[in-house]
Amino acid sequence: MKRRDWNTFLQYLKNHKPPLTLARCSGAHVIEFLKYLDQFGKTKVHNQGCNYFGHPNPPAPCACPLKQAWGSLDALIGRLRAAYEENGGRPESNPFGARAVRIYLREVREGQAKARGIPYEKKKRKRPPVPAAPPAEGGGGDGASGSGAAAVAGERSGSGGGGAGPS
Numbered sequence: 001m002k003r004r005d006w007n008t009f010l011q012y013l014k015n016h017k018p019p020l021t022l023a024r025c026s027g028a029h030v031i032e033f034l035k036y037l038d039q040f041g042k043t044k045v046h047n048q049g050c051n052y053f054g055h056p057n058p059p060a061p062c063a064c065p066l067k068q069a070w071g072s073l074d075a076l077i078g079r080l081r082a083a084y085e086e087n088g089g090r091p092e093s094n095p096f097g098a099r100a101v102r103i104y105l106r107e108v109r110e111g112q113a114k115a116r117g118i119p120y121e122k123k124k125r126k127r128p129p130v131p132a133a134p135p136a137e138g139g140g141g142d143g144a145s146g147s148g149a150a151a152v153a154g155e156r157s158g159s160g161g162g163g164a165g166p167s
């Protein structure tokens with residue numbers, strides 16, 4: 001997949017007017033490429049004037065354009081970014097990692113979310129709950145047995161492991 005994406009981008013540069021070399025390619029050219037890809041998209045993105053703007057499941061067809069879905073563009077940029085470096089490009093000059101490209105992708109995501117009435121909220125990672133340590137056998141459960149239960153509890157509470165060693 002990555003090779004095909006890379007070859008497609010190189011072909012785009014070759015067909016560009018005037019033709020571009022990879023060395024002269026910038027974030028602006030990458031954005032131009034992403035916009036060019038919209039003509040092959042399959043995601044209906046409603047314009048603000050459309051009656052279905054903000055409706056995730058419109059009841060009837062409309063004349064709004066089909067575009068590339070944000071997730072597809074985001075994944076493509078990730079693959080191209082890796083391919084650029086695999087093909088000898090320096091990470092600091094990678095046009096796929098340019099700030100302008102990140103901003104463009106964010107605008108596409110937000111615009112598509114509004115057009116479809118679906119909020120894209122950054123997913124917060126939920127940490128799996130840590131099961132409580134079973135009481136130590138035969139110990140009175142005071143934590144003084146040196147079993148490490150106090151250190152684990154200290155890590156969980158974020159106390160920095162206070163009092164685990166001699167003073």
